[in-house]
Amino acid sequence: MYVPKFNYHKPDSLKDACKILNENKNAALLAGGTDILVELKKGLLNYDDLISIKNLKELKILEEDKKNIIIGSAVTHSEIKNSTLIKNKLPVLSKAAASIGTEQIRNTGTIGGNICTGASCCDMAPALLVYGALVEIFSISEKKIIPITEFFIDHHKTFLKKGEILTKIIVPIPTKNMGISFFKFGLRDAAAISVASVGVMLNFEKGKCTDSKIAIGAVSPAPKLSNNGSGALIGLNKKEISNVKTLQIIGEAVANDALPINDIRGSADYRRNVMKILTQRAILEAVNQIKN
Ligand SMILES: Cc1cc2nc3c(=O)[nH]c(=O)nc-3n(C[C@H](O)[C@H](O)[C@H](O)COP(=O)(O)OP(=O)(O)OC[C@H]3O[C@@H](n4cnc5c(N)ncnc54)[C@H](O)[C@@H]3O)c2cc1C
Incomplete structure (x- = not known):
C-alpha cells in the first residue's frame, strides 16, 4: 500500500498556512503524520494538498507564565514526556504522553495532532480535560481561545472549522490542593490503543472535596467529562472518598455515562467493566495526593 499522491506545502508562517488551507478545497495540515499518513495509506482519507507545520516555530513553544503551562500544538509526545517543566508541573500529562504508541510514534506524533484527530481514544484528552485546559485556535480572521471541553464534538469531529489551526494548549498549573491522575488500559503494555x-x-479545601472532575476516553464517541462522575465527590472527605462503597458507586455511575462500542479490542460490556475499575483506581490515586 502506498500513500496516494498529494501536493506538499511547507509554509514559514501561520498566515501562509491558513491561506493555503483556505485556497485549496481538499487540504489538511500535516503535523507528525502518524495518524493522517496511515489513514491516507489505508484509503480511509484522501487529500490533494498536505500542509506541513514543521516550519511554524510558534507551534513548538513549551513555556510557563504565572498561572499556566503553554504548549504549542506541534510539540511532540517525547518532548512532553521528557520535559522537566511538564514532569514537575503537569506530571499526569507527562504520564499520558509516555503511554502513547512507541518511541518512534512519540518522537514524531504531536499533542495537537493527537487531539485534532478527534478520536475518542486520543490519550492526551482525558488528562487535558481534568487539568481544565484551554485551546487557542487561529484563522485568517481571528484568534480564539476555548475550553477543551468544547473542542471535542463527536466521533472524529472537533470544533475546528475549515481554515483553522490549533496553535496552543494552555494548561492551568494545578494548585497544591489538587490531586490529579490518569489511567489507561490497553491490551498490551506498549503500542496499545486505549x-x-x-x-x-x-x-480539597479544609479537608473536604470542593471540586471534582472525571474524564473518560475510548468509551464514547468523543472524549469527555463524565456528567455522572464529575462533581459527585464534592463535600466528601478523604476517608469517605476512599471508602470501597463510594468508589464502587462512582465507578458504576461513570461506566453508565459511557457509550462504548464493540470492536476488536473489546466488547462494550468489557469496556464498561474496565471503566468501573479504572475510575476507582484513578480516584484513589488522586485522593492519595491530597495533603490537607
Ligand atoms: C503504531 C501507532 C500507535 C499509536 N498509538 C497511539 C496511542 O497509544 N495513543 C494515542 O492517543 N494515539 C496513538 N496513535 C495515533 C497517533 O500517533 C497520535 O494521535 C498522534 O498524536 C497524532 O499526532 P500527529 O502529529 O502524528 O498528527 P497527524 O497525523 O499529523 O495529524 C492528525 C490530524 O490532526 C490534524 N492536525 C494536526 N495538527 C493540527 C493543528 N495544529 N491544527 C489543526 N489540525 C491539525 C491533521 O490535519 C490530521 O487531520 C498511534 C498511531 C500509530 C501509527
Missing part, C-alpha cells in the same frame, strides 16, 4: 482511559481531578 480500550478505556480515565482522568480524575480532585480539589
Whole structure:
C-alpha cells in the first residue's frame, strides 16, 4: 500500500498556512503524520494538498507564565514526556504522553495532532480535560481561545472549522490542593490503543472535596467529562472518598455515562467493566495526593 499522491506545502508562517488551507478545497495540515499518513495509506482519507507545520516555530513553544503551562500544538509526545517543566508541573500529562504508541510514534506524533484527530481514544484528552485546559485556535480572521471541553464534538469531529489551526494548549498549573491522575488500559503494555482511559481531578479545601472532575476516553464517541462522575465527590472527605462503597458507586455511575462500542479490542460490556475499575483506581490515586 502506498500513500496516494498529494501536493506538499511547507509554509514559514501561520498566515501562509491558513491561506493555503483556505485556497485549496481538499487540504489538511500535516503535523507528525502518524495518524493522517496511515489513514491516507489505508484509503480511509484522501487529500490533494498536505500542509506541513514543521516550519511554524510558534507551534513548538513549551513555556510557563504565572498561572499556566503553554504548549504549542506541534510539540511532540517525547518532548512532553521528557520535559522537566511538564514532569514537575503537569506530571499526569507527562504520564499520558509516555503511554502513547512507541518511541518512534512519540518522537514524531504531536499533542495537537493527537487531539485534532478527534478520536475518542486520543490519550492526551482525558488528562487535558481534568487539568481544565484551554485551546487557542487561529484563522485568517481571528484568534480564539476555548475550553477543551468544547473542542471535542463527536466521533472524529472537533470544533475546528475549515481554515483553522490549533496553535496552543494552555494548561492551568494545578494548585497544591489538587490531586490529579490518569489511567489507561490497553491490551498490551506498549503500542496499545486505549480500550478505556480515565482522568480524575480532585480539589480539597479544609479537608473536604470542593471540586471534582472525571474524564473518560475510548468509551464514547468523543472524549469527555463524565456528567455522572464529575462533581459527585464534592463535600466528601478523604476517608469517605476512599471508602470501597463510594468508589464502587462512582465507578458504576461513570461506566453508565459511557457509550462504548464493540470492536476488536473489546466488547462494550468489557469496556464498561474496565471503566468501573479504572475510575476507582484513578480516584484513589488522586485522593492519595491530597495533603490537607
Ligand atoms: C503504531 C501507532 C500507535 C499509536 N498509538 C497511539 C496511542 O497509544 N495513543 C494515542 O492517543 N494515539 C496513538 N496513535 C495515533 C497517533 O500517533 C497520535 O494521535 C498522534 O498524536 C497524532 O499526532 P500527529 O502529529 O502524528 O498528527 P497527524 O497525523 O499529523 O495529524 C492528525 C490530524 O490532526 C490534524 N492536525 C494536526 N495538527 C493540527 C493543528 N495544529 N491544527 C489543526 N489540525 C491539525 C491533521 O490535519 C490530521 O487531520 C498511534 C498511531 C500509530 C501509527
